[in-house]
Amino acid sequence: MKFDMSVKENLLQIKSEIPPHVTLVAVSKTWPVDKLMEAYDAGQRIFGENKVQEMCDKQPMMPADTEWHMIGHLQSNKVKYMASFVKMIHGIDSLKLLIEVDKQAKKHSRAIDCLLQAHIAQEESKFGMNEEELDALLHSTEFAELKNVKIKGLMGMATFTDDQEQIKKEFTYLKTLFDKHRNTNPDFTFLSMGMSGDYQLAIACGSNMVRIGSSIFGSR
Numbered sequence: 001m002k003f004d005m006s007v008k009e010n011l012l013q014i015k016s017e018i019p020p021h022v023t024l025v026a027v028s029k030t031w032p033v034d035k036l037m038e039a040y041d042a043g044q045r046i047f048g049e050n051k052v053q054e055m056c057d058k059q060p061m062m063p064a065d066t067e068w069h070m071i072g073h074l075q076s077n078k079v080k081y082m083a084s085f086v087k088m089i090h091g092i093d094s095l096k097l098l099i100e101v102d103k104q105a106k107k108h109s110r111a112i113d114c115l116l117q118a119h120i121a122q123e124e125s126k127f128g129m130n131e132e133e134l135d136a137l138l139h140s141t142e143f144a145e146l147k148n149v150k151i152k153g154l155m156g157m158a159t160f161t162d163d164q165e166q167i168k169k170e171f172t173y174l175k176t177l178f179d180k181h182r183n184t185n186p187d188f189t190f191l192s193m194g195m196s197g198d199y200q201l202a203i204a205c206g207s208n209m210v211r212i213g214s215s216i217f218g219s220r
């Protein structure tokens with residue numbers, strides 16, 4: 001990305017590079033609403049934020065057809081603030097959190113789309129569930145009873161490294177987890193993987209939802 005390119009130019013450039021079956025989440029964290037509006041005016045409707053407070057501050061200032069995705073690590077006690085409008089939560093990493101999302105969505109008589117976050121990176125610091133934990137959640141009776149959440153797929157973040165082979169290995173692994181659950185779960189639709197630095201590789205490995213921030217809005 002060149003520093004003198006506008007949000008609109010960056011966005012259209014990325015859109016021309018990604019295939020039509022891939023959904024683009026414009027990650028607008030830290031950027032003011034006028035920047036988001038530049039993307040909105042260029043046709044972008046899906047925006048990703050990683051802090052509940054920031055998303056709740058921006059939401060009333062954006063047009064009503066803006067689709068809000070929470071992509072960051074989420075604490076249970078914050079779910080209530082965004083339950084009336086959030087379209088999708090990418091970072092579900094426990095049954096406890098999912099039960100809270102269900103409870104808050106129910107208060108607004110709606111269903112919230114969720115992605116389960118899988119831990120695929122080598123770093124301990126990245127959030128998410130391992131294969132056994134994903135299996136356990138999806139096969140639990142507690143999950144089966146939740147009516148106000150829909151598990152639409154998986155999300156994951158690769159190790160922060162320049163080693164393309166390592167990243168490819170992790171994305172490929174996440175794709176196999178996605179395919180495994182898609183076979184038995186009719187709601188499974190989205191595999192959210194890929195950011196500014198690795199979205200092309202992620203798409204090549206089977207991603208159909210990319211979360212791109214700095215390549216659209218500039219470096220934070």
Ligand SMILES: *Cc1c(COP(=O)(O)O)cnc(C)c1O
Nearest residue numbers: 027050071195196211212213214
């Ligand atoms: C910030 C963020 C992104 C976007 O990162 P860029 O490198 O700016 O594209 C994607 N996913 C998550 C979870 C993030 O927190």
